[in-house]
Amino acid sequence: MGSTEYTVTDVAQHNKEGDVWIIVDSRVYDLSKFAQLHPGGVAVLLVDSIAGRDATKAFFGLHRQEVLYRPQYARLQIGTIKGQKPQIEPLAADALSQVPYAEPSWLMPGFSSPYYKESHRRFQRAMRKLVNGAILPEASACEENGKRISQQLVEKLGETNIIGMRLGPGKHLRGKTLLGGVITPEEFDHFHELIIHMELARCGTRGYMDGLLAGGVIGLPPVLNFGSPELQTKIVPDILSGKKTICLAISEAFAGSDVGGMQTYAYKDENEWVISGTKKWITNGTFADYFTVGCKTEGGYTVILVPRSDQLSTKPIKTAYSATAGTAFVTFDKVRVPLSNTLGKEGKGMSVILSNFNHERWMILSMSLSSQRLIVEECLKWSQQREVFGKPLNAQAIVRARLAQMIARVESAQSWLENVTHQMNNMSYAEQSDRLAGTIALLKQYVTSTGRATAEDAAQIFGGRSVTQSGMGKLVEHYHRTSPYDAILGGAEDVMGDLGVRQALKKVPPNARL
Ligand code: HEM
Numbered sequence: 001m002g003s004t005e006y007t008v009t010d011v012a013q014h015n016k017e018g019d020v021w022i023i024v025d026s027r028v029y030d031l032s033k034f035a036q037l038h039p040g041g042v043a044v045l046l047v048d049s050i051a052g053r054d055a056t057k058a059f060f061g062l063h064r065q066e067v068l069y070r071p072q073y074a075r076l077q078i079g080t081i082k083g084q085k086p087q088i089e090p091l092a093a094d095a096l097s098q099v100p101y102a103e104p105s106w107l108m109p110g111f112s113s114p115y116y117k118e119s120h121r122r123f124q125r126a127m128r129k130l131v132n133g134a135i136l137p138e139a140s141a142c143e144e145n146g147k148r149i150s151q152q153l154v155e156k157l158g159e160t161n162i163i164g165m166r167l168g169p170g171k172h173l174r175g176k177t178l179l180g181g182v183i184t185p186e187e188f189d190h191f192h193e194l195i196i197h198m199e200l201a202r203c204g205t206r207g208y209m210d211g212l213l214a215g216g217v218i219g220l221p222p223v224l225n226f227g228s229p230e231l232q233t234k235i236v237p238d239i240l241s242g243k244k245t246i247c248l249a250i251s252e253a254f255a256g257s258d259v260g261g262m263q264t265y266a267y268k269d270e271n272e273w274v275i276s277g278t279k280k281w282i283t284n285g286t287f288a289d290y291f292t293v294g295c296k297t298e299g300g301y302t303v304i305l306v307p308r309s310d311q312l313s314t315k316p317i318k319t320a321y322s323a324t325a326g327t328a329f330v331t332f333d334k335v336r337v338p339l340s341n342t343l344g345k346e347g348k349g350m351s352v353i354l355s356n357f358n359h360e361r362w363m364i365l366s367m368s369l370s371s372q373r374l375i376v377e378e379c380l381k382w383s384q385q386r387e388v389f390g391k392p393l394n395a396q397a398i399v400r401a402r403l404a405q406m407i408a409r410v411e412s413a414q415s416w417l418e419n420v421t422h423q424m425n426n427m428s429y430a431e432q433s434d435r436l437a438g439t440i441a442l443l444k445q446y447v448t449s450t451g452r453a454t455a456e457d458a459a460q461i462f463g464g465r466s467v468t469q470s471g472m473g474k475l476v477e478h479y480h481r482t483s484p485y486d487a488i489l490g491g492a493e494d495v496m497g498d499l500g501v502r503q504a505l506k507k508v509p510p511n512a513r514l
Pocket residue numbers: 022024029031038039040041044045050055058059062063064067068073076470471472
């Protein structure tokens with residue numbers, strides 16, 4: 001990157017084929033050789049309004065600013081315009097977006113919140129820095145190439161105790177150093193956990209977010225809540241440190257939201273379970289070392305912890321999102337595990353499975369909402385920088401009307417989510433199962449259905465750019481393609497709505513009358 005200072009007149013001399021300079025945001029670029037390689041073609045760079053001119057507006061109408069920071073393009077900069085300073089700079093790794101509604105209100109200057117304390121602010125800053133520095137680059141690469149999360153990053157998640165924190169507060173965090181010591185285990189609550197989920201989702205890489213050990217967030221709690229102390233001592237430390245991974249295996253081709261339809265069967269042989277059957281859509285299943293498996297057993301259902309073995313095989317399932325999630329079809333062929341691997345009481349597995357759903361759904365909807373907010377930010381920025389019919393896109397009333405709906409959706413869901421999170425902080429696990437299952441189901445339905453409405457609005461605002469996987473609309477394309485996942489995983493949207501209402505109806509007093 002050159003540091004020479006030029007005048008606008010100097011740049012204007014370089015305005016023909018083989019000798020093209022342009023200005024973008026006070027930086028001078030020599031495109032003479034690059035023009036022939038330009039992905040947008042050479043001709044667009046040679047027109048009178050571009051070659052030798054300030055092309056800032058044209059550039060930002062067609063490219064994301066990150067293009068300028070890619071090393072192969074950054075070196076095209078030969079200097080700057082004398083007396084001018086760049087106005088468009090990348091944000092620092094821990095910085096907050098200044099775009100209204102791009103951050104939840106508790107992070108916006110001048111706003112306060114009854115829920116968040118100083119420890120949450122410290123934690124949020126550290127988490128954002130970690131996500132932008134250590135996670136986002138790998139997330140973007142893996143989302144595209146389909147490779148699983150690197151072992152190096154898994155271990156970093158272990159070392160910072162993010163793996164443990166994503167399970168929520170509890171004794172598994174005792175004595176641990178959280179995110180380099182930025183907060184103590186005693187301070188850690190569900191709002192810190194919410195921050196982790198929401199910061200991670202800002203990567204805008206839905207498949208990778210599942211690949212980032214989401215299987216453990218749903219597969220390990222049954223071990224922590226229902227496994228014997230001996231079993232916990234044997235497997236939990238390795239999982240929390242990132243040496244081993246675990247996933248949850250409940251759904252089957254025979255049973256999705258109707259969990260009771262599962263056919264994977266376990267019978268007892270002396271002091272072992274013998275398990276046969278199949279599981280489908282198992283997140284992280286392609287690489288997990290342990291499987292928390294829902295089985296039909298004599299007289300009911302039982303949840304059993306199953307280590308990977310020769311009798312357990314996994315194969316990848318191709319899905320609409322990235323293979324980095326490790327979505328698997330799992331086959332159990334007379335797999336034998338000790339009876340001591342039972343999680344909870346034999347025959348009482350359904351309550352283990354159902355109570356586990358609340359935290360899973362809360363995590364999914366938190367991440368889904370954060371992804372939705374990212375799309376609101378994309379649309380606010382784009383509607384400002386994109387000019388159509390000689391005016392910014394947001395000069396159109398219909399665009400502003402869509403933005404109004406989008407903002408209202410994320411803000412209302414955020415308030416509801418923070419209320420639910422506050423309740424989680426003040427209820428035991430059993431109380432949450434009893435009192436929050438319906439509310440969380442309704443909130444999940446709300447977030448995922450509004451998410452798809454937002455995806456549609458964003459697609460209209462981005463037009464053709466919303467259907468290409470690179471360029472200006474890449475996050476919108478991704479969200480539009482992957483947001484329906486959240487409406488299915490952890491319980492289909494329609495079932496969520498129904499569950500929420502049925503739970504409420506159960507509690508309508510029999511003597512209630514108008
Ligand atoms: C520093 C100067 C420039 C660099 C490094 C650059 C680089 C790129 C890259 C990498 C793409 C592929 C799409 C993407 O990744 O976003 C692209 C596309 C494009 N560029 Fe440039 N470009 C530059 C300047 C310009 C200018 C001044 C124009 C003015 C008209 C222009 C017009 C286009 C067009 C029309 C496309 C295709 C956009 C699309 O498919 O939606 N580029 N450019």
